[in-house]
Amino acid sequence: MDFDTLMSVICQMQKNIAENREYLSDLDRAIGDGDHGINMDRGFREVMKKLEGSSINTPADLLRTVGMTLAFKVGGAAGPLYGTAFMKASEAVKGKETVSLDDLLPMLDRAIEGIQLRGKAVRGEKTMLDALIPAKEALDQALAEGLAGDDALDAMIKAAEEGAEYTKTIIATKGRASYVGERSIGHMDPGAASSCLLLNAIKTHA
Amino acid sequence: MDFDTLMSVICQMQKNIAENREYLSDLDRAIGDGDHGINMDRGFREVMKKLEGSSINTPADLLRTVGMTLAFKVGGAAGPLYGTAFMKASEAVKGKETVSLDDLLPMLDRAIEGIQLRGKAVRGEKTMLDALIPAKEALDQALAEGLAGDDALDAMIKAAEEGAEYTKTIIATKGRASYVGERSIGHMDPGAASSCLLLNAIKTHA
Amino acid sequence: MKKFINSVENVEEEMIQGLVKAYPQYLRKLEDSHVIVRAKKKEGKVALVSGGGSGHEPAHAGFVGEGMLDAAVPGAVYTSPTPDAVYEAIEEVKTDEGVLLVIKNYTGDVMNFEMAREMAEGEGIKMAQVVVADDVAVEDSTWTVGRRGIAGTIFVHKIAGAKAEQGADLEEVRCVAQRVCDNVRSMGVAIEPCIVPANGKPGFELAEDEMEVGIGIHGEPGTHREKIRPVNEIVDHLLEKILEDLPYEGSEVAVMVNGSGGTPLMELLIINDHVADVLAEKDIKIVKTFVGNYMTSIEMAGFSISLLKLDDEMKALLNARADTPALTVIG
């Protein structure tokens, strides 16, 4: 994946989020404060504004800029978390001209690490991590099994979506949804849902 | 009409008002602040409390007590107006042991005078006066024509009710209903309606 | 009707009790009545007495205290208090300097306060009064009862209260109070009605895209109904009516953006943003702005704008020290 393709992935992420703005906010309204779609949409719009006509030309700089923009211009919980994730992912591809499927694993790894550093959550607390961690593990396994390209990505996305589905069955103990206690059961975590949308963007342009 | 009958009339007034509490408030809600039934009901309840076990035994004292109670214990516009009306009516029967149909005319006359003194309204401004003045005039005419008892009272009540109906067709220029301007057209004045209820009580026990 | 209450019968009593329990350092309730007076009577000054139906909280009892009222007489919700309650208040706070009644122009209020005044004068108490009639939504003519008194009343309390606190005599206090009445204009709108507890039904019903224009403060319908518009246009309309009623151009004013009880401060601030812009454009200088719930209509979602044209004395009095539950000015 060259720089332009990675740029297309980021654009696709923006599109996926914009198209699902209402959906994400509705999920958030059920167990949170109903702004996750608004926040993410605002964030990726800011990202697009920042990237438009910029002279950035390496994957690391691109990811870092996305991360900085999300972290510093979005607010809410998702802003700093996704922001940190992209900034950390950027570190995994420092100095590279292109990004391969093999780079995706360390990128995801670092991203998850960053989210956990900031948010102090673990798997099973009904957050974006419940989509991202299974996604990373599935990708890891797929690559280990020698699956190539789309198949590995499919496995990753499937795991993310299953993870997001799974969040319906558990009680939130981190983030705003933790305040509604048992009432969070039956509802998908909006951050897990947005994570799926972001991962999906990778496949579209891979 | 002896003292006891007059007392029954007052009790009947209280009943008529209590039974029409919602009706009067609904009329007031359309063009005023929706409390006329509440006010009148509260007032006549206070009257009953005051009269219960009291040693009052002349028509004048009875009417004066009703008036004082309405004037000083009800508030709103109707309180002082009806209060003054009863106090003034009382002056018309000072020193009398019983009250006859012939006394009713000066009583009404004084009552209307009192209302006009306090409220500075004239006929045609969409107030209780639009029921009371026609009632008085009809009674006057009926007595002049030699109609007796119930017939004279019927004429009086009919005129009051026509007067109340008539208030539907005019714009209020006094009281709270004046604030809604043209929108007061089509609605009966609540004070005119309560005046009909009070006059009706006279007939029931005459 | 969805309300945080216990029973419709006890609303007034419990509200008054809750008020004096919250502010014992400011307020005292007279026994067996709802009359609220200052915790410590101040002698040697003209006493200010105001009041009206309940449902306008913090008005009027919230403005009892140093630099504003000496007593407030709350009636039942939206019902003028009775003459004997007003008289009790006068009797309690009267001084040799006399008592000024601040009355809002409603038939009921005027009659009940005047009956109390007659009683007080009968007892030899020096009395004066002003009648606030600031609502430009209502046509004023010699044939009608005239305009309603609405949120502009708070300016009368503040300015006349400060004058009285300074030791001015009854006629001086009445004069400045009257000057406020003469120079204040207000108008309001609503998008949601309120419900009088004892009544249980809204004063009017509006479609999702409708508003009542020219509302009073008793939950009654306004002068007419319109489609909701962007709030800047609503503000333009209210200011137009206010500004065409009194020449404000080139003068200094105090502004009140008053919430009806259910309007979030967020919206009142947005309203004020445009009020300030329009006045600046018209060369009207804002000296002081009040944004908040001062004269409410229970939980109505609505607002009014009041503009008081100031002279130097009114300006100084507006900025003078006041210490009451609902308005404190360090001065």
Place this chain on the structure above:
Amino acid sequence: MKKFINSVENVEEEMIQGLVKAYPQYLRKLEDSHVIVRAKKKEGKVALVSGGGSGHEPAHAGFVGEGMLDAAVPGAVYTSPTPDAVYEAIEEVKTDEGVLLVIKNYTGDVMNFEMAREMAEGEGIKMAQVVVADDVAVEDSTWTVGRRGIAGTIFVHKIAGAKAEQGADLEEVRCVAQRVCDNVRSMGVAIEPCIVPANGKPGFELAEDEMEVGIGIHGEPGTHREKIRPVNEIVDHLLEKILEDLPYEGSEVAVMVNGSGGTPLMELLIINDHVADVLAEKDIKIVKTFVGNYMTSIEMAGFSISLLKLDDEMKALLNARADTPALTVIG
């Protein structure tokens, strides 16, 4: 959605503009940002910075001024402000004495403020922080994110603000702020939801006889739903939860009956009537009571009760002079 606004995109901007236009003597807005600071910077004292999503008006910008905050950082409605906005505020009000951040315990707020703090510390600014988590509706455990910060935050602003104004050093100010956090408990309920303008839909929907118990301040559903009861019973429940969380018996307290924005003062006063009675019965002495809209949720119809257990220092600081748009104490 029925609101007095112009467009959902401009709500925050116009609200902030309306605020600074109303109170230029108190407030100044930083250019190209929504950060609000005191009109005149006060040097030589610890600076207090607070903030959070908008929609809680008058919090937080309404409490900027003498004796309370030095800066408020408002985010979009119900969305924590970004680290660079917080940093800008810190940068503007910082003094050699340092800066105290007052953060409400929400994942977003904590992360965004801490990121700003890291930036500020990188620039050599002396920083400290407290995190308010007063909402007893939420279970507290090492496994969860912990309790929310709600209306009790205002007590932190008032008391720590007074301490800073007196010239105390950063650690002293932080200490007393932390003591307030440790000694304040709150809980709320709602009978009508609010609508975030950008979103257009209510956070929850209730039947005519239902209420949400244990609500936060962001329009989110509470911990559970119940049938509405007479408000005294609701108050009993909230106080029970608060009192079982901290031993208040025999101590002096400050009370806040906080409206959510759409609750009429009439009801808040009725609530306070019972709060005062229950506390008196339990031998808890009320030193000061606040009844009104301090930490709102736009137009939500709801309320919270906060109880702050006082020591002598907190008591003195609570009564110390403050002069801000939303809270003035003559002191």
